Amino acid sequence: MLKQIDGSYAVGEAVALCRPQVVSCYPITPQTHIVESLGKLVKSGELADCSFMNMESEFGAMSACIGSSAAGSRTYTATSSQGMLFMSEAVYNASGMGLPIVMTVGNRAVGSPINIWNDHSDAMSVRDAGWIQLFVENNQQAIDVHIQAFRLAESLGLPVMVNMDGFILTHAYVRVDMPEQEQVDKFLPVFKPFQKLDPQSPITMGALVGPEAFTEVRMLAHSRMERALELIPAQAEEFANIFGRNAGGLVQKHYDDETGVEAETVLVTMGSVIGTAKEVITEMREMGESVNAVTLRTYRPFPAQALREAVIGAKRVVVLEKSFTPGMGGIVYQDVLAALNGTGIEVQSVIAGLGGRPVTRKSIRTLFAGCDERSNGHGFEVLDLDNTTMDRELAREASVLDRII
């Protein structure tokens, strides 16, 4: 059914179509409207047989998810930014125990300085937590990928995080096609946990594991991730057959090149920025420039093989990302670099959109025209950096720090 609807409410409705049995919540912008909408659906009875838990913290919210999922209920929560960090100990715990929880992340910067706007720092802070991390490009995908996320989590025994850009998607009113309940029920079977807390056949969950088995447990977690690399495209295909839409999958190549004539430059991004990037790239291609774009729709497990296949033949890959690690540079860049090692493709790193700075068509044009050369010295470039402020503040810092040395 076509609807003009806020991204958060769209996700709330999509999650409700998946019939979660326990939803735990804790408010944090820009994710809050998602759980608010679910709370309303539970209260009104539209989402039946669901417990909606108002928790005392994000740590409590994820912990309640752990209990609920371990006891065999389909479980959902959502968070952003500081909330992700506050729950992070439980985030690691959920994946370690193989609990198929689905969590939406309304991606937001992490402070200090406190900042409520979009970038991917929160997702990156738990990159190594053992969760499947999916990124969506628009609100239709947000709906579609949530439905796939429950199926994926439950068929693997791993938690799944669906990342959608805060404000840019969560707060955007756009027209979406809301799936019918029958379609969702056809795609997503009733939850049958592999193992659960059950007095009829007791198990011990979360035992202490020492050096003699810990490495093996970690490798088994990795093997589930490898399975995910096969399951994700297979389920995306099945989804497309039922719903008639391309959503999910590992990577998306956005333009068909003639075989044998691959684009020289490929822009690699995650999340919603591809919307703006495509406007520029479409123009450039019309002008005869040899450019293509690939989005990473799955970030963990990292789809190295699928990415290689998508960019092979290119001379240069530019990774444009909304995450940054001080002292090193781009985070996604490092993964891409490792994946393309040995292919001879040059990989460049561009940082943009931190803390909600808009990534405009103009900034993306600059990117292709060659960024400010001053930033090249870092091994990465920064889009739209205010050099006047940087010069002033660096000089001030130098005057203080140099004195200390």
Place this chain on the structure above:
Amino acid sequence: MQSQILHFPAKEAMIIGQQTGDRTISNRLADTADSLQGAAERSNALDSGHRACQGCGEALGARHAIDTALDTTDGELVVVNATGCLEVFSTPYPQSAWRTPWIHSLFGNAAAVASGVAQSFRIQGKENVRVIAQGGDGGTTDIGMGCLSGMFERNEDVLYICYNNEAYMNTGVQRSSQTPGAARTATTMPVGEHPGNRFGTGKSVPKIAMAHGIPYVATANIANPRDLEAKVRKAMSIRGARYIEVFVPCPLGWGTASCDTIKVARQALNCGLTPLYEAEYGEITAVNKIAPSETVGAYLKSQRRFAHVFKRGNEHQLEAIQAIADANIRAFDLVESK
């Protein structure tokens, strides 16, 4: 994820021929069993073979409590455990001493995990399955306080049992909010002007639980296992959030003989330092009277963690602890009037 351990349901794991010899604790002087622990047909929630120190009060308390809960629920019980000695000594992979479905998640989240378990069963229509969360004093009264308070305030259908041994034992005996004044721990050493732990304001989590107005709160002491059993039974007869705090000596952390755990616990009880009471909806409903047959001095003397209290110049420490016992005796009217 692959570290899950499968075992037999508790009900299939009946004690055969009393092989764990339980008449020693509960029924030392009785010819016939007058408590669950002395009964041949009791289940064995926490099986033998776990790795607790000899004389561990926490192991004893947990077995009495969970066996009782198993009995009251006819085996329909799930246990959520916080990180701590009890968790570590009972579930070193690939072994588990538990005969119930049991989950350990983190140090500070047992109350929230248990809330999730309870909601999960409620929504599945399995309200017959009951949920217990348990942890040490650190996991409960310090790092787990936020989750615990949330669980109380939402009145989740969970019984939370805190085994209070007055320090972080699992990490090597550090001070917790429950560590008494003067006590030596690894982070409150008996040196300087005020040896051992400082005398703070104290922190009574049973009273904090009462302030939430939850249906049932009780304190217990492993020296009186029948009373503990009765309180767990009572708690399991009630729905909603419930809290029991059990006083459990730790021979290793307190510097007491393994064989003296019950004796030390009884000394604490009978000198007035661990008042036993029950409260419903925020109001005290019952207090266990004591015959003050033990002195605070005798209680402290049996523990190395208080050795410095008896050195010249530290008399004020003994007095301060005596004052706490006296205050308890007054506040709870502990002593039977003749």
